[in-house]
Amino acid sequence: xxxxxxxxxxxxxxxxxxxxxxxxxxxxxxxxxxxxxxxxxxxxxxxxxxxxxxxxxxxxxxxxxxxxxxxxxxxxxxxxxxxxxxxxxxxxxxxxxxxxxxxxxxxxxxxxxxxxxxxxxxxxxxxxxxxxxxxxxxxxxxxxxxxxxxxxxxxxxxxxxxxxxxxxxxxxxxxxxxxxxxxxxxxxxxxxxxxxxxxxxxxxxxxxxxxxxxxxxxxxxxxxxxxxxxxxxxxxxxxxxxxxxxxxxxxxxxxxxxxxxxxxxxxxxxxxxxxxxxxxxxxxxxxxxxxxxxxxxxxxxxxxxxxxxxxxxxxxxxxxxxxxxxxxxxxxxxxxxxxxxxxxxxxxxxxxxxxxxxxxxxxxxxxxxxxxxxxxxxxx
Amino acid sequence: xxxxxxxxxxxxxxxxxxxxxxxxxxxxxxxxxxxxxxxxxxxxxxxxxxxxxxxxxxxxxxxxxxxxxxxxxxxxxxxxxxxxxxxxxxxxxxxxxxxxxxxxxxxxxxxxxxxxxxxxxxxxxxxxxxxxxxxxxxxxxxxxxxxxxxxxxxxxxxxxxxxxxxxxxxxxxxxxxxxxxxxxxxxxxxxxxxxxxxxxxxxxxxxxxxxxxxxxxxxxxxxxxxxxxxxxxxxxxxxxxxxxxxxxxxxxxxxxxxxxxxxxxxxxxxxxxxxxxxxxxxxxxxxxxxxxxxxxxxxxxxxxxxxxxxxxxxxxxxxxxxxxxxxxxxxxxxxxxxxxxxxxxxxxxxxxxxxxxxxxxxxxxxxxxxxxxxxxxxxxxxxxxxxxxxxxxxxxxxxxxxxxxxxxxxxxxxxxxxxxxxxxxxxxxxxxxxx
Numbered sequence: 168x169x170x171x172x173x174x175x176x177x178x179x180x181x182x183x184x185x186x187x188x189x190x191x192x193x194x195x196x197x198x199x200x201x202x203x204x205x206x207x208x209x210x211x212x213x214x215x216x217x218x219x220x221x222x223x224x225x226x227x228x229x230x231x232x233x234x235x236x237x238x239x240x241x242x243x244x245x246x247x248x249x250x251x252x253x254x255x256x257x258x259x260x261x262x263x264x265x266x267x268x269x270x271x272x273x274x275x276x277x278x279x280x281x282x283x284x285x286x287x288x289x290x291x292x293x294x295x296x297x298x299x300x301x302x303x304x305x306x307x308x309x310x311x312x313x314x315x316x317x318x319x320x321x322x323x324x325x326x327x328x329x330x331x332x333x334x335x336x337x338x339x340x341x342x343x344x345x346x347x348x349x350x351x352x353x354x355x356x357x358x359x360x361x362x363x364x365x366x367x368x369x370x371x372x373x374x375x376x377x378x379x380x381x382x383x384x385x386x387x388x389x390x391x392x393x394x395x396x397x398x399x400x401x402x403x404x405x406x407x408x409x410x411x412x413x414x415x416x417x418x419x420x421x422x423x424x425x426x427x428x429x430x431x432x433x434x435x436x437x438x439x440x441x442x443x444x445x446x447x448x449x450x451x452x453x454x455x456x457x458x459x460x461x462x463x464x465x466x467x468x469x470x471x472x473x474x475x476x477x478x479x480x481x482x483x484x485x486x487x488x489x490x491x492x493x494x495x496x497x498x499x500x501x502x503x504x505x506x507x508x509x510x511x512x513x514x515x516x517x518x519x520x521x522x523x524x525x526x527x528x529x530x531x532x533x534x535x536x537x538x539x540x541x542x543x544x545x546x547x
Numbered sequence: 548x549x550x551x552x553x554x555x556x557x558x559x560x561x562x563x564x565x566x567x568x569x570x571x572x573x574x575x576x577x578x579x580x581x582x583x584x585x586x587x588x589x590x591x592x593x594x595x596x597x598x599x600x601x602x603x604x605x606x607x608x609x610x611x612x613x614x615x616x617x618x619x620x621x622x623x624x625x626x627x628x629x630x631x632x633x634x635x636x637x638x639x640x641x642x643x644x645x646x647x648x649x650x651x652x653x654x655x656x657x658x659x660x661x662x663x664x665x666x667x668x669x670x671x672x673x674x675x676x677x678x679x680x681x682x683x684x685x686x687x688x689x690x691x692x693x694x695x696x697x698x699x700x701x702x703x704x705x706x707x708x709x710x711x712x713x714x715x716x717x718x719x720x721x722x723x724x725x726x727x728x729x730x731x732x733x734x735x736x737x738x739x740x741x742x743x744x745x746x747x748x749x750x751x752x753x754x755x756x757x758x759x760x761x762x763x764x765x766x767x768x769x770x771x772x773x774x775x776x777x778x779x780x781x782x783x784x785x786x787x788x789x790x791x792x793x794x795x796x797x798x799x800x801x802x803x804x805x806x807x808x809x810x811x812x813x814x815x816x817x818x819x820x821x822x823x824x825x826x827x828x829x830x831x832x833x834x835x836x837x838x839x840x841x842x843x844x845x846x847x848x849x850x851x852x853x854x855x856x857x858x859x860x861x862x863x864x865x866x867x868x869x870x871x872x873x874x875x876x877x878x879x880x881x882x883x884x885x886x887x888x889x890x891x892x893x894x895x896x897x898x899x900x901x902x903x904x905x906x907x908x909x910x911x912x913x914x915x916x917x918x919x920x921x922x923x924x925x926x927x928x929x930x931x932x933x934x935x936x937x938x939x940x941x942x943x944x945x946x947x948x949x950x951x952x953x954x955x956x957x958x959x960x961x962x963x964x965x966x967x968x969x970x971x972x973x974x975x976x977x978x979x980x981x982x
Contacts, residue, residue: 516598522794
């Protein structure tokens with residue numbers, strides 16, 4: 168009896184629920200999600216940057232973004248590094264036992280391909296035609312993109328693989344190019360480096376939200392080292408970010424304001440910063456899953472839709488044995504035969520008669536003036 | 548003299564006809580040294596074809612010759628070869644007759660000067676005799692007709708041959724003293740390419756001399772004659788331009804012909820100096836350099852006519868040379884015309900200093916033109932600088948030739964008035980330097 172009441176109430180209220188869900192489904196304005204995860208360091212002692220990136224990669228995959236929509240750029244020299252005591256593994260700090268490497272990690276740019284030029288080309292889409300799809304950021308103007316950068320940085324720059332650097336101005340210009348080419352709807356930029364906030368200082372394109380692990384003048388610190396492996400396994404900011412993300416599931420309603428509270432100074436030692444002035448929506452209305460998850464656009468409908476009737480066979484009339492033959496003929500469109508066989512009349516140009524008259528009169532006049540009028544009598 | 552001249556004409560016509568029938572005719576008519584965008588035969592044909600299709604021949608930067616050429620070739624396009632051979636023949640005969648007359652005058656003047664005892668005693672070896680001057684007209688005709696440059700120009704059917712014919716007729720009528728014909732032919736020559744305008748001064752000087760009107764700016768008779776000549780010249784020029792308008796019914800031949808010559812839009816390489824400069828020049832300075840280059844052609848008229856006012860025929864020669872070197876689209880046909888005059892000054896040979904160098908350079912450059920063109924355009928192992936270097940060298944050699952003759956002429960005149968063996972004030976031997 169109570170169960171029946173419950174079911175009746177559910178049925179009463181059920182029309183409302185899909186509407187609400189439908190409303191929330193379409194609030195953010197994006198239709199697909201992309202992620203660009205970049206680890207800009209190489210060499211064994213930068214193990215933690217690779218672990219950072221791979222952990223974020225795992226979370227983002229777990230929350231729904233498929234590999235085809237993730238551009239992962241790693242130096243990828245950790246798992247098979249000869250200094251790795253546990254080969255083919257990259258541990259993150261979660262319980263010191265979560266191997267974030269494995270068969271299903273698809274690294275798109277590895278080793279020496281992680282360069283500033285490639286990164287900017289991925290962002291702006293200006294890649295040579297031979298680049299495979301997995302290496303391209305094929306976003307459109309309804310894409311929400313998550314960009315995560317980690318490595319060694321300074322005030323206004325980020326070091327790429329110990330040989331070059333990208334400045335905050337270049338990054339801002341790249342985002343402006345993306346905006347002008349309609350390559351994103353909204354973009355979340357997370358950076359975990361020393362003095363990370365300097366990297367988002369110069370942004371000027373709309374719909375950008377940025378988070379950084381430390382302010383200008385501060386260093387981002389790493390979490391505890393693992394004594395078995397011998398290096399630090401993760402950075403603090405990313406560690407607490409991942410702890411936060413562990414509680415997020417695809418239908419979670421957590422918004423950006425919660426993300427800004429991740430890793431306070433007590434835990435991170437550095438002061439994380441964020442920038443929302445370029446973001447057109449209220450950060451409170453932007454869900455975590457808008458960037459970290461992937462939207463599946465589902466349209467809920469309660470209507471029944473009639474499919475079209477199957478194609479009916481045309482019945483052949485065999486009324487009379489002698490069927491009336493309709494003679495068909497082509498409609499006269501252009502008098503083609505007349506056009507083909509008609510050549511334009513070649514009108515030869517002739518000098519005007521007045522010209523000929525004038526010219527020869529003058530010539531004769533000059534002739535007679537020169538040689539005297541006595542020749543005239545020979546003509547007339 | 549008629550028989551050798553006829554023989555020469557026959558030989559020349561035979562050579563040209565033989566070349567016309569050979570396969571070289573097509574090859575030659577494409578060479579940039581021989582034809583220019585102004586004078587190319589295929590452009591004339593193109594212009595006539597456009598006219599037959601009902602389009603103005605000046606549309607589309609194809610045809611840059613004057614409408615009278617259209618009129619001429621409308622009827623003669625099938626006989627083009629004969630027309631050009633005839634033009635060469637007319638040029639040669641006109642030059643022959645004019646040089647014969649000029650020689651008579653030179654000799655007569657010399658006779659008067661000898662009788663008036665105006666020559667110092669030691670320069671008697673500079674005096675010319677009729678015997679040495681007997682073959683000069685024939686040599687002039689030969690120089691023109693058998694010059695490889697002329698033959699190439701004729702075989703290529705370049706309208707330069709017609710221009711040369713008109714200028715030669717102008718020279719003939721000037722030397723004969725016919726003011727009206729001289730003005731008419733000069734206006735025809737100017738009508739076809741603007742540069743013969745500079746020959747006005749030379750013609751004026753000669754005709755004044757012939758009519759014994761002293762060249763004195765304060766005398767009325769001088770200005771009256773200048774006014775007459777200018778009236779005839781400008782009048783006939785206007786008449787011809789007006790006739791051209793009536794031929795085609797529009798004025799678009801003015802920018803196509805004169806605008807083209809003056810503003811040099813086409814930078815096809817040729818043996819002149821304009822193309823390379825204007826190819827590498829910034830747009831900003833183009834007008835300035837255009838004015839500089841064009842003024843350069845006209846500029847030498849005034850100083851040369853002041854210096855050579857007693858020798859107008861030499862002035863004509865110098866002016867023709869200056870035009871051929873400095874015009875915007877020179878071809879070898881222009882060079883052939885002034886080179887035809889060289890036998891007239893053959894008595895200057897003892898005063899010419901650079902003749903060996905000049906002739907070697909001219910020969911070498913003429914040989915190198917097709918070589919470097921091939922290397923640049925076809926082999927790709929040279930570039931435009933090579934070709935331009937040869938062009939420069941060729942023009943420098945021509946300038947050296949002309950200035951050498953100028954020096955020799957003036958030196959001879961100086962010797963005739965001051966004696967052959969010049970002495971300085973202290974009695975030692977002096978040398979004469981052209982400053």
